[in-house]
Amino acid sequence: MKNIQRLFPLLIVMALWLAWPAPSTAADSLEKIQQRGYLLWGSDAEGGAPYIFPDPKDPTQFIGFEVDLAEEIARELGVTARQAQNAWDSLIPALMRGDSDIAMNGIEITPQRQQEVLFSQPYYIYTEQLVVGRDETAIKGIDDLTGKKVGTLSGTVAQDMLTKMAGVEVKIYASQVAPYEDLAIGRLDGVLLDLPIAAYYGKPNPKLKYAGPPEGEGFYGIAIRKGDEALQNKLDAILAKLVSNGRLRAIYEKWDLWNDKQEKLFQDVTQEKPGYVGLEASKRAPLYTFIPTLLKGAWVTILISVISMTLAVALGLVLTVIRLYGRPPLSSLATGYIELYRGTPL
Structure with a gap:
C-alpha cells in the first residue's frame, strides 16, 4: 500500500508532463526558417495596394510597402522572403495552423487578436x-x-x-x-x-x-504564433534597427505613407517593450522580485502532490477491498497489480 502511494505521485507527474502540449518555440521557428533559407510570411496579394499587389509591369511579381518590409526583415534574418497567400480574414487562422511563420498585411492590433496570437512592436x-x-x-x-x-x-x-x-x-x-x-x-x-x-x-x-x-x-503589427516569444523579440529588434538606420522611413517615403503620426511610432518602437525583461536585466534584479514566481511554482507543486495523494489513497483502498473481498478474476488481478508494484524498487 505504501509503495503504491509513493509511486502514484511520480506517475501522475509523468502523465501530466507527457500529456502537456509542448509549444512550438520561437527558437525552433528561427532554426527552421534559417535551415530552409526563407521566411514564409502570410499575406493577401489580392487585397491590393499599398500593402502587397501584383506589379503592373510584371504581374508575376509582387510589390508594396509590406513586400519591401518583409524583404528587409528576411535580410536581417539571413534568408529570403517568400509570400504565403491567404484571404485577408483567414491570415490569423492560417498562421495558427502553421501555414506561415508570420502574418503581415495591414493587420490591426486589437485585444481580440491579441488573445489568439502575439504581435511585434507596431510598425505603422x-x-x-x-x-x-x-x-x-x-x-x-x-x-x-x-x-x-x-x-x-x-x-x-x-x-x-x-x-x-x-x-x-x-x-x-x-x-x-x-x-x-x-x-x-x-x-x-x-x-x-x-x-x-x-x-x-x-x-x-x-x-x-x-x-x-x-x-x-x-497600429499595424506582425502577427506571430503564441509560444514564439523569442521570434517576437527578434522581430522587435529588427524593427528597431530598421528605424535607427532609416530604412523603415525610406520605405514609407517611397510609398508616400510617411506622415507626422509615424514620428510617435518611431519614438515608441525603439523603447523596450513594457513587461519584457531581458537576460542581463534579470541577472541584476533583486532576489525578492522572483518570490511571486517561486510561490506560484510552490503552489503548483502542492496542488499536484495533493491530487496525486488523493488518487493514490482512493486507488489503494479500491484495490485492497477488491483483493480481500472480491471474486475471481478481479481479486486475482488486484493481487497481481499489488504484488507487481510492491516489488518495484523506487
Missing part, C-alpha cells in the same frame, strides 16, 4: 479615413453617417466603428477595390477604411473625395 500607425462622392455635400465627417449606407472591409477596426454607430447601414466587402468602385457609381454613400487604402483607391479617383479629417488611431 494608421487612421480611418471616410471617402464620399465628389458631389456629396451632406456628409462632412463620420458624424453625418446616420441613415447612410457605408462600405468597409470585413474584420477591420473600421467595421467595428461603423457597427457601433446608430442608424448606419454597413456593407461588408472582401476586397479593397470594390467598395470604392461602388461608391463611384452611387451604390454607397461613403467608404470608411484605413488611410493607406483610402490614399491609393479613394483620393486619386476624380469622382471621390475625403470627408473630414482622419479618425481614430491604431
Whole structure:
C-alpha cells in the first residue's frame, strides 16, 4: 500500500508532463526558417495596394510597402522572403495552423487578436479615413453617417466603428477595390477604411473625395504564433534597427505613407517593450522580485502532490477491498497489480 502511494505521485507527474502540449518555440521557428533559407510570411496579394499587389509591369511579381518590409526583415534574418497567400480574414487562422511563420498585411492590433496570437512592436500607425462622392455635400465627417449606407472591409477596426454607430447601414466587402468602385457609381454613400487604402483607391479617383479629417488611431503589427516569444523579440529588434538606420522611413517615403503620426511610432518602437525583461536585466534584479514566481511554482507543486495523494489513497483502498473481498478474476488481478508494484524498487 505504501509503495503504491509513493509511486502514484511520480506517475501522475509523468502523465501530466507527457500529456502537456509542448509549444512550438520561437527558437525552433528561427532554426527552421534559417535551415530552409526563407521566411514564409502570410499575406493577401489580392487585397491590393499599398500593402502587397501584383506589379503592373510584371504581374508575376509582387510589390508594396509590406513586400519591401518583409524583404528587409528576411535580410536581417539571413534568408529570403517568400509570400504565403491567404484571404485577408483567414491570415490569423492560417498562421495558427502553421501555414506561415508570420502574418503581415495591414493587420490591426486589437485585444481580440491579441488573445489568439502575439504581435511585434507596431510598425505603422494608421487612421480611418471616410471617402464620399465628389458631389456629396451632406456628409462632412463620420458624424453625418446616420441613415447612410457605408462600405468597409470585413474584420477591420473600421467595421467595428461603423457597427457601433446608430442608424448606419454597413456593407461588408472582401476586397479593397470594390467598395470604392461602388461608391463611384452611387451604390454607397461613403467608404470608411484605413488611410493607406483610402490614399491609393479613394483620393486619386476624380469622382471621390475625403470627408473630414482622419479618425481614430491604431497600429499595424506582425502577427506571430503564441509560444514564439523569442521570434517576437527578434522581430522587435529588427524593427528597431530598421528605424535607427532609416530604412523603415525610406520605405514609407517611397510609398508616400510617411506622415507626422509615424514620428510617435518611431519614438515608441525603439523603447523596450513594457513587461519584457531581458537576460542581463534579470541577472541584476533583486532576489525578492522572483518570490511571486517561486510561490506560484510552490503552489503548483502542492496542488499536484495533493491530487496525486488523493488518487493514490482512493486507488489503494479500491484495490485492497477488491483483493480481500472480491471474486475471481478481479481479486486475482488486484493481487497481481499489488504484488507487481510492491516489488518495484523506487
